[in-house]
Amino acid sequence: MPSYHAPLADFQFLLRDWLKLDKHYQEVGLTDFDVELANEIIAQGAKFATDVVAPLNRDGDEAGCQLQDGKVTTPKGFAAAYQEYVANGWNAMLGPDEFGGQALPYTIAVPIHEMLNSANLSWRLTTMLTESTVLAMCKHASDDLQQKYLHKLVSGEWTGTMNLTEPHAGTDLALLNTKAEPQQDGSYAITGNKIFITGGDHDWTDNIIHMVLARLPDAPKGVKGISLFLVPKLLLDDEGNPATPNALSVGSIEHKMGIKASPTCVMNYDGAKGYLVGEPHQGLACMFTMMNDARFQVGLQGLGAAEASYQGALAYARERLQSRAPQGVQQPGQKADAILFQPDVARMLLTQKSLTEGCRALSLLYAKYMDKERTNPADQQAADVLQFLTPICKAFMTDMGLEVTSLGIQVFGGHGYIREWGMEQLMRDVRIAMLYEGTNGIQALDLIGRKLTRDGGKMLQSTYAAFTDLVTQIEDAEHQSRAQALLDDWRASSAECLGMSAADVAAAACDYLAFSAYSLLGVLWYSMADCAQRADNKAIAESKRKTCAFYEARILGRRDAHRLAFKAGADSVLAVKGAEFDYQ
Amino acid sequence: MPSYHAPLADFQFLLRDWLKLDKHYQEVGLTDFDVELANEIIAQGAKFATDVVAPLNRDGDEAGCQLQDGKVTTPKGFAAAYQEYVANGWNAMLGPDEFGGQALPYTIAVPIHEMLNSANLSWRLTTMLTESTVLAMCKHASDDLQQKYLHKLVSGEWTGTMNLTEPHAGTDLALLNTKAEPQQDGSYAITGNKIFITGGDHDWTDNIIHMVLARLPDAPKGVKGISLFLVPKLLLDDEGNPATPNALSVGSIEHKMGIKASPTCVMNYDGAKGYLVGEPHQGLACMFTMMNDARFQVGLQGLGAAEASYQGALAYARERLQSRAPQGVQQPGQKADAILFQPDVARMLLTQKSLTEGCRALSLLYAKYMDKERTNPADQQAADVLQFLTPICKAFMTDMGLEVTSLGIQVFGGHGYIREWGMEQLMRDVRIAMLYEGTNGIQALDLIGRKLTRDGGKMLQSTYAAFTDLVTQIEDAEHQSRAQALLDDWRASSAECLGMSAADVAAAACDYLAFSAYSLLGVLWYSMADCAQRADNKAIAESKRKTCAFYEARILGRRDAHRLAFKAGADSVLAVKGAEFDYQ
Structure with missing residues (x-):
């Protein structure tokens, strides 16, 4: 590797x-x-x-x-x-x-x-x-809980986990039935089984703080009856040090496609002592504070894997000598040219590069708005942009991570399939990111069904404004006009979704998200490429300009396919029924 | 599972x-x-x-x-x-x-x-x-070789292997340097190292017959100096029974992403006794007889994995109850609706179904032309169609296999990532099919650089004629006209590739192949759907009609993105150089 x-x-x-x-x-x-x-x-x-x-x-x-x-x-x-x-x-x-x-x-x-x-x-x-x-x-x-637990969670003396999923309740948390019984001392006895708990146990720290969703006895049905509890692995003594084992255990760890070095645990809570976090029945809202952060972070996993794969593929493509380039001999002193010079290999590498660097720009723009929101919680535009971009970052950057890591294998040829090179591990590892913290389908439904439509499209407007800021800074008139047209086209197509039926929206979701992401990445590329022309580093100036041209010529057209798909409505999706899926 | x-x-x-x-x-x-x-x-x-x-x-x-x-x-x-x-x-x-x-x-x-x-x-x-x-x-x-070896290879008493790749010579077989020294008895002493040898050793049979590419001492350089040799694991005695171990050994077996139950061997030949197959220096042509067959067979691996994944995902989607469908409650007696009723899940399943069944039709059409060619080797149209469709079957059906098996994981949510369900194994296993028997990039170059252009586009014409046969049988006038338009549009775009430069062709290859495959699959869908209306089985009639509509509405638009990409030429692909790939 x-x-x-x-x-x-x-x-x-x-x-x-x-x-x-x-x-x-x-x-x-x-x-x-x-x-x-x-x-x-x-x-x-x-x-x-x-x-x-x-x-x-x-x-x-x-x-x-x-x-x-x-x-x-x-x-x-x-x-x-x-x-x-x-x-x-x-x-x-x-x-x-x-x-x-x-x-x-x-x-x-x-x-x-x-x-x-x-x-x-x-x-x-x-x-x-x-x-x-x-x-x-x-x-x-x-x-009280903050004082007891936050210092050590911040320092890392202890680690934290999120406990949402149960065997029968994943996407649909309304179905969860872990119970929380109030105790005389003001704590709660938590009983139930949670699955897919990352870091549910490990050998890194002497305590682990589990954040667990459960139902109080008087809880309303559905998601409005879920509360959040802090459940430590070891209960603290009066000095605040881990002392008594809590009534919880690891039932098993999962055998997975990838991220094998991360323990994914089945957690059993058998009347474990827990403490209410936030108000009763408001657990989902509390958990969403974690979840939105985690969703963006999962998007970064796609980006991280993509970058690693690109680096591996690029290094290999420079070293591996096979055949001569069709545009003419490139390395006459060698027995063959490096495969980097093969147009199809360069196409794969530039697909990796343009997607990875485009997503990096997206992630840093997102980070800038996080800075704004944290320093000024009243900045509604920042909050809107973050809300709108969160599902795009999570889903697109992880879909992209899979594509890019698969391309990394492809550049290596058969060697990419061999474990010792590490390229296939990147693909196996990143595949989880399309699934956890809400599948990418759920992200897409969140985007088109909630974020897009809420408050008459206000988040869309804020996001449009944020990208317009970038467009207005583009100095090259031709590129500025293309970026503006792309952005306006995206907004117009987005606005057309507002009147769709619930079924049409759901059928459109994933393609709408991809359409949006390729559009916005296009704007980011025009913006970056233009800005790079004024950078000191000439390699950056050339690289960004040329990679933008590649993105425009070879990637941006994917928008059209996704637009055709999401505008087609739900009819063709919902028509097939029962035995028509698998006639005998 | x-x-x-x-x-x-x-x-x-x-x-x-x-x-x-x-x-x-x-x-x-x-x-x-x-x-x-x-x-x-x-x-x-x-x-x-x-x-x-x-x-x-x-x-x-x-x-x-x-x-x-x-x-x-x-x-x-x-x-x-x-x-x-x-x-x-x-x-x-x-x-x-x-x-x-x-x-x-x-x-x-x-x-x-x-x-x-x-x-x-x-x-x-x-x-x-x-x-x-x-x-x-x-x-x-x-x-002589046929009499000695074919009976037992046909029955399966012995198995066979293909030995092409060497550590430094994969795509570029011109670089291979395994040697074949003529011996006094008319045999050859084969010396060299081969990698990625599927079934290079196993515990199934008492002999294994290796087909090995090597160079004779007087061989011209490059691919015109490669000969094919039959090298048995055990040399035969006078009765034709395996007797003496040949001078060959398994150096190691590879640790791979998938197909773990198939031994992928490093084979060392140390003066092993081999027998020339075909004429000297004609080894590549001989090997291509194996390879074309193997390439189509690898395409079938993509199809097989896709079908298995679709079945798994469909069964799970019918059983897994989460949330209510946005188009209205579907299973009021249950605590939630099966996820099959979620439009986004149905979209994933129908993407799997339409691609899988479309590729099955393609594979059987190919099989029909194989029947024609075998029964009448003079049937040039059949030979043309097979030549043209081989790289499409290999590359598209395996790309499709990866997409469909990944969707199968996605339908399962987090459970798809867990090994015991078997869904992730399908994705890991099928990933190899995009790599071996010539990477999918090599298939695409074969299609656009050789098959499309040879003899002034004759193979294109034969393939166009084969699909026109199907179109003329479509009874529904509207569908017939759409199928004809699709086919004509494909031919017109294909013809535009004929004048491209070598670099443009290479840069266009993969997108041209995908464009062609989605176009031809569209014709197959119109043809199947129309034919199904006259089938006895009503579920088939409805299923094919509706799945065709889905393919048309949701998948066919991918053509546009691939066409935009392959028509963009090589400029944006070849512009990036040296440090512009990874400026510091």
Whole structure:
């Protein structure tokens, strides 16, 4: 496996030149930060990702996790890497000051997240969920719970988990039936079975804090009767130290396609002591604080895997000599030309590159709006943009991750299918990202069925405005006009969805999301390419300009196919019934 | 894993009603056969695939193959299933009469191949390569070699392999340097290393016959200096029985993403005794006899995996209750509706169905032309159609296999990622099919760079004529006109490729192939749907009509995206150079 290199030059270009980070930090009042500091922290994060985490990735996949005597063991080196991560303060990067966090801007944290995902997706998952747990607790937990638990979750002395899914209740949480019985001491006895719990147990820390959805005895049916509980693996003593084992256990760990070094646990709660987080019956809203964050983070997993695959494929394409290029001999001193010069291989690499870098721009734009929202919760436009872009980031960036990692295998030919090269692991690992935190189909329904239509299309308008900002900064008149036309066309097609029936909306969802993503990525490409012409780095200027041209010529046309599909309505989708699916 | 059911009703419809098998057998002189006999043999094949081979699939993936003391062991039950296959005569289904074969029409064998692939891709591979070996030997080997080896290869007492790839020579066979030194007895001493040898060793038979590409001492450079040799694992004694170990060994077996129950061997030849097959320096032509057959067979692997995945996803979607359907409550007596009623799930299932059944029609049309070619080698139109469709079948049906098996995972949600359900295995297993027997990129270059342009587009014309035959039989005037328009549009766009530069052709290849495949599948759908209206089975009539409408509304638009891409030329693909791929 070619070693991973952090794409620092791209981060620097995007943050300094494209997002204009210095101006942004001034505007949002993050005056402790500037682009120099950002680059410095990101470079340190790059060092950790490449030197500490990436080398564990291949062996971790082979070793997997083990469950013995109720305890989960992660692969060799994983726990030590985590302890180094914590010791260096990385776990605290997003946590609030008051609990020992560094409260870094998202525009600094997101590149670090991407790199951790590229380096070792399995390893990253547990720290990601801890960050989500911190977010949810900051927003919803009582002062008492915050004081008892947040310091150690922020530092990473303890990790967090999300417990939503039950065997019969995945997408439809209304069906969940884990119970919470009130106890005399104000706590609750939690009883039920949860599945697919990432980091449900491990050998990294001496406590794990589970965030568990359950029903109170008097709960209304459906999703309006779900509450959120904090359930520690070990109950704390009076000094706040882990002391007594709680009534919970790991039933089993899953054997999966990928992310084998991440323990995916079946958790059994047998009257475990839990504490209510937020108001009774408001658990879903509380969980959604975690979930929206987690959804964007899952999108970053697609991006991280895509970048790693592109790097591997590019390195191989430069080294592997086979045949002569049809446009003429390229390396006369060699027995054959590097396959990089084969137009079809270059097509695959540029498909990887244009999608990966386009999604990186999307992720950093999203991060910029997260900075805005965090520093000014009253910024409704920022909140709207984030709401609208969350399902796009989650679904598109993970669909893209699958395509790009599959292309990475293809560039390697038969060698891509062999485990030792690591290319197939990237594809297996990233496949989960299309499924968890809400399948990509659910994301698409969220986008078209909720985000698009809510408040008469206000989120669409805010997102349109955010991208118009980018378009107006494009100096090249021809590119500006193409970007504007693309954006207007997207808005017009989006507006046509507003009058659709519920069934048409549902049938259109995935294609509408893909149509939107390819459109918006097009705008991002015109914007980046134009901006790059004024960058100092000539390779960046040429690279972005040419990759934009590639995206326009070879990728953007996918919009048309998705538009035709989503405009076709539900009739052809719902017509087939019963035995017509599989006549005998 | 839901158990596999052979799609017998679809085979029957396609063979009897759509392909009009009785008339076809009369026309090509296969008068020993009729549609009743075909259905009977296919039903027996279905029984073998479902009862004997399919149950071994999941455990085989977990167990994998082992190499110990130079010998390969396959998973439990695999060897016994093979012996049953041989005992029941299945291995001989395509072999010629004179060597004990049954010489079944391809229109009977291809459905059986599809079912074996659905049931257990790993298990099927070795028998597939034996069939290819028989083909190549029938065409190119001397009488003496045929008499000594063909009886037992046809019966399956021995198996065959293809040895092309070397570590530094995959796509570019010109680079291969395995040597063949002439010996006094007329044999050759073969020395070199071959990789990716499927079935290079196993515990099924007491001999294995390797077909090995190597260079004679006086060989011209490049692909014109390659010869084909037959190299048995055990040399035969005077009675023709395996006796003396040949100087060859298994260096290692590969650890792969999937098809883990199929041994993929590194083969070392250390002066092994081999026999020339065909003329000196004509090895590549001889190997292409195997390869064209193998390429179509690999396409069938995509189809087989797709069918298995569709069946699994459909069964799950019918059982899994989550949420209510947006078009209204469907199962009021249940706590929720089956996810089958969710438009987005139906969209995924119908994407699977329309692609799978479309490719099945393509494979049987191909089989019909194989019958024609075999019974009348002078039928140039049949030869043209097969030449043209081979890369399309190989590449499109395997790309399709990946998409469909990934959708199968998606329908299962998180459960699709768990190994015990078997859905992820289908995706891992089928991923190889895009790589071996020439990557799909190589198939696309073969199509656009050789097949399309050779003899002024004659193969295109023959293929156009073959599909026009289908269009003229469409009785519904509206559908006939749409099918004709689609076909004419495809031909016109294809003709535009004829004047392209070599670089433009190479840059266009994959998108041109996909454009062609979606176009031709559209014609097949109009043809099938129309024909089904006159079938006795009402469920088929409705199913084909509605699935055609789905394909037209939701899939066919992909053509536009691929056309835009392949017409864009090579400029945007070749513009990016050197450090512009990964500026620092």
